[in-house]
Amino acid sequence: LSFTCPIEDPRGNPHRKLKMIVVKQKEIEWILDRLKGVSRAVVLGCGSCATVCFGGGEREVEELCCALQLALQEKNPNIQITGMTCKRVCDWEFVEPMAESLRGADVILSLACGAGSNLLSDRLSDVTVIPGVDTLFLGTNTGPDSWDEKCAACGECILDLTFGLCPIARCAKSLLNGPCGGSKNGKCEVSEEVDCVWAKIVDRAEALGRLVELERVLPPKDWSTSHHGGQRSLKRSDLGLRQLCEEGLDEI
Amino acid sequence: VTVFERLDRPGGMLNVIPRYRLPQAALSADIEAILGAGIELKCGQEIGRDFTVTALLERGYQAVVVATGLSRSRGIAVPGLGGQRFTAAIPWMMDVWMGNKVEVGRRVLVVGGGNVAADVARTARRLGADDVTMVCLESWEEIPAEPEEIRLAMAEGIHILPRHALKRVFNQNGHIVAVELMSVVSVFDEMKRFRPTYDPSRIRTVSTDMVILSAGQTTDRSWARGSPVQTDDRGRVVVDRNTHVTSQSRVFLAGESLRGPGSAIAAVADGHRVASVVARFLETGQVVAPLADEVKPLESFPPDVLQRLRRIEPLAKGEQPFGEPELPLTEEDAVAEGGRCLGCLAGAVVDEAKCAACLTCVRVCPLDAISVREAAVPNPVRCQACGLCASVCPAGAIRLACAGPLKAGEPPLTGTKTVVLRCRHSKEEDAEGRQTIHMPCVARLKPSEVLQLVKQGWQTVEIRACSSEQCKYGAAWKNIQVVVDYVRNILSRVQPTARVELYLPHRGPEGQSPQETQDDRR
Numbered sequence: 001l002s003f004t005c006p007i008e009d010p011r012g013n014p015h016r017k018l019k020m021i022v023v024k025q026k027e028i029e030w031i032l033d034r035l036k037g038v039s040r041a042v043v044l045g046c047g048s049c050a051t052v053c054f055g056g057g058e059r060e061v062e063e064l065c066c067a068l069q070l071a072l073q074e075k076n077p078n079i080q081i082t083g084m085t086c087k088r089v090c091d092w093e094f095v096e097p098m099a100e101s102l103r104g105a106d107v108i109l110s111l112a113c114g115a116g117s118n119l120l121s122d123r124l125s126d127v128t129v130i131p132g133v134d135t136l137f138l139g140t141n142t143g144p145d146s147w148d149e150k151c152a153a154c155g156e157c158i159l160d161l162t163f164g165l166c167p168i169a170r171c172a173k174s175l176l177n178g179p180c181g182g183s184k185n186g187k188c189e190v191s192e193e194v195d196c197v198w199a200k201i202v203d204r205a206e207a208l209g210r211l212v213e214l215e216r217v218l219p220p221k222d223w224s225t226s227h228h229g230g231q232r233s234l235k236r237s238d239l240g241l242r243q244l245c246e247e248g249l250d251e252i
Numbered sequence: 253v254t255v256f257e258r259l260d261r262p263g264g265m266l267n268v269i270p271r272y273r274l275p276q277a278a279l280s281a282d283i284e285a286i287l288g289a290g291i292e293l294k295c296g297q298e299i300g301r302d303f304t305v306t307a308l309l310e311r312g313y314q315a316v317v318v319a320t321g322l323s324r325s326r327g328i329a330v331p332g333l334g335g336q337r338f339t340a341a342i343p344w345m346m347d348v349w350m351g352n353k354v355e356v357g358r359r360v361l362v363v364g365g366g367n368v369a370a371d372v373a374r375t376a377r378r379l380g381a382d383d384v385t386m387v388c389l390e391s392w393e394e395i396p397a398e399p400e401e402i403r404l405a406m407a408e409g410i411h412i413l414p415r416h417a418l419k420r421v422f423n424q425n426g427h428i429v430a431v432e433l434m435s436v437v438s439v440f441d442e443m444k445r446f447r448p449t450y451d452p453s454r455i456r457t458v459s460t461d462m463v464i465l466s467a468g469q470t471t472d473r474s475w476a477r478g479s480p481v482q483t484d485d486r487g488r489v490v491v492d493r494n495t496h497v498t499s500q501s502r503v504f505l506a507g508e509s510l511r512g513p514g515s516a517i518a519a520v521a522d523g524h525r526v527a528s529v530v531a532r533f534l535e536t537g538q539v540v541a542p543l544a545d546e547v548k549p550l551e552s553f554p555p556d557v558l559q560r561l562r563r564i565e566p567l568a569k570g571e572q573p574f575g576e577p578e579l580p581l582t583e584e585d586a587v588a589e590g591g592r593c594l595g596c597l598a599g600a601v602v603d604e605a606k607c608a609a610c611l612t613c614v615r616v617c618p619l620d621a622i623s624v625r626e627a628a629v630p631n632p633v634r635c636q637a638c639g640l641c642a643s644v645c646p647a648g649a650i651r652l653a654c655a656g657p658l659k660a661g662e663p664p665l666t667g668t669k670t671v672v673l674r675c676r677h678s679k680e681e682d683a684e685g686r687q688t689i690h691m692p693c694v695a696r697l698k699p700s701e702v703l704q705l706v707k708q709g710w711q712t713v714e715i716r717a718c719s720s721e722q723c724k725y726g727a728a729w730k731n732i733q734v735v736v737d738y739v740r741n742i743l744s745r746v747q748p749t750a751r752v753e754l755y756l757p758h759r760g761p762e763g764q765s766p767q768e769t770q771d772d773r774r
Contacts, residue, residue, distance in 0.1 A: 028742070028745050028746065029745065047606060047608055047647055048608060051608040051610060051646045051647045052608050052610035052646065054646050057608065057646040057647045057648070058606065058646070058647050058648030058649075059645065059646045059647070059648055059698070059700070060646070062648065062698075062700035063699050063700045063703060063742065066700055066703035066704055066706075066707055067703060067742050067745075067746045068746070069707055070703065070706060070707055070743075070746045070747040070750075071745070071746035071747070073747075085606075085647075085648070087605075144612060144615045144616070
């Protein structure tokens, strides 16, 4: 078993701008179920978001490799399980140097977020990719071991209208005009542990002396920027990067 | 090698450094070590007065190094100066700190704003002067003394009067009674050259009974006159600053008389430099400049450490004035100092390429010894190598320099397959016939390391922590319970027969014999 990160950062010192995609490792029984009959598996960790939220960094790769080998000692003693961690699975340049090892496996157990796992399948046509984590949300940490969703990536930001707190991500109903009748003592009726974000928005408006602004009614949001039009894309031809790159970016 | 020393003892200007900064024992130890190398010392011998360069060369010395330093106080021309209790800083300080009888006034005026002036002022305070004032040409911002020196001087009640120059000294019956100070307009001209301008109309009279002049130092070059060593039209010795050599190929110049004013240690370094030039000259007959030293300033301590550095404390009222300046460490500090290892940097080492800057190490470190910039940066001054950060790092980016990967041999084919992990600092004996692995602290165990042992075939992993009273790392040991619970959870699902046992010494009331309690949660 080698736990080394076989990748040298091709761009020197990277800017660590983490989007903080929060992931959670799947139950080991679920994973074991999907490794039946597999003879070569690679557990692939991601050194960015998934590391930061303790979902799929080198630490989890090491632990999961050991745990899987222990679990399969009798049922599937010949399985080869290799652990690897890549700096950022969602950038193919980081994955490419280990592509050879990945192609040699029957199964990649990806501890990267859904985006990274998709990229693996896009690029490695003959290897099965199994998600080792559930991708939960875009969030921030609220303590050393806890994270909360803060953004739903709806495609049209309205934080200017809601005093910087997002009701799309943080209200159970994604209400644009709140709070609703289920708000009680600052908590949401969904659970006593969930804050009512509209109560927070009102508090914040009041603290800023701008409570009156909440008297206006927000019109329905344009959801066409969200998930309703198929896969979303972003193209920035204005940056002129395509012309600057020798190889076309199409292949990425 | 023979050293000719003008004073009655070796050490030169280091003798003038107040003992509260440079203890006599430290100075003597250095000098003894040097003389112990077989150096001949002749005291009371002054170049130009007792002997000449030519005489030395004639007596068979193959090289002469002149390192007479800046041993003279620079004078200034002021009407009235010269009465009793007017003195120059260097001879006065030499008398004080070499144990000769000195006079000190009740109200002392020190003229000058450099580090020496601050030393003079603080020395006068220690000798019993009630009122000491430092007068300098420079403004507060321009004062040449180190800010720390000024801080200490002021803390000892010394008055500082910037932007004033001595204009006249009033004497009565041969005694100084007062001085007239005039205001300074500027000290430097637009080319940053020292060219003070005054406003003689703005006068201030200060009564005082002693004036000590500390307005810079100069070197005594009279020895060069009439010697084979060439001087320029201003009497300065002609010398190659790179090779130290004068116009006479066997005569070299070094130290402050060559480089100008600086720190004592810079003069010592120049001594090392000239020694290498002379040694080479004696061996090969050639004078070659040594390779330029690349001087890299040490990185300064982080501000929080700087605050805790021991300083020479200012004199408190009624305090023994010549007391030992260095305070001993408290017991707690001494234990902490002994616990860390600066030389081999035993603590946390970060692989920046792996670090995700997640901040977990910063959050868990009990000693506040790690911070995150682009990547985690351990502070080797604070780190005590407990390994908590290495244990929790999600990126596997932190390791301890003092601890390699955990290694256990294969378990025996027959008999108990139990491996023991133990704190290196624990006082208990190893059980016989069991493989025991000692680690800096069991708190630094990673869950994957325990899993690895089970995978190797060990059926029981026994972890023996020391008690929190014994724990060198304070709260770090709490982590072991977390790790054990974490690993048990995984093992229960993948290898239910494997056991992880944790022994925490019973922490009963004092005096009770320590018993072990086995934590039996699994």
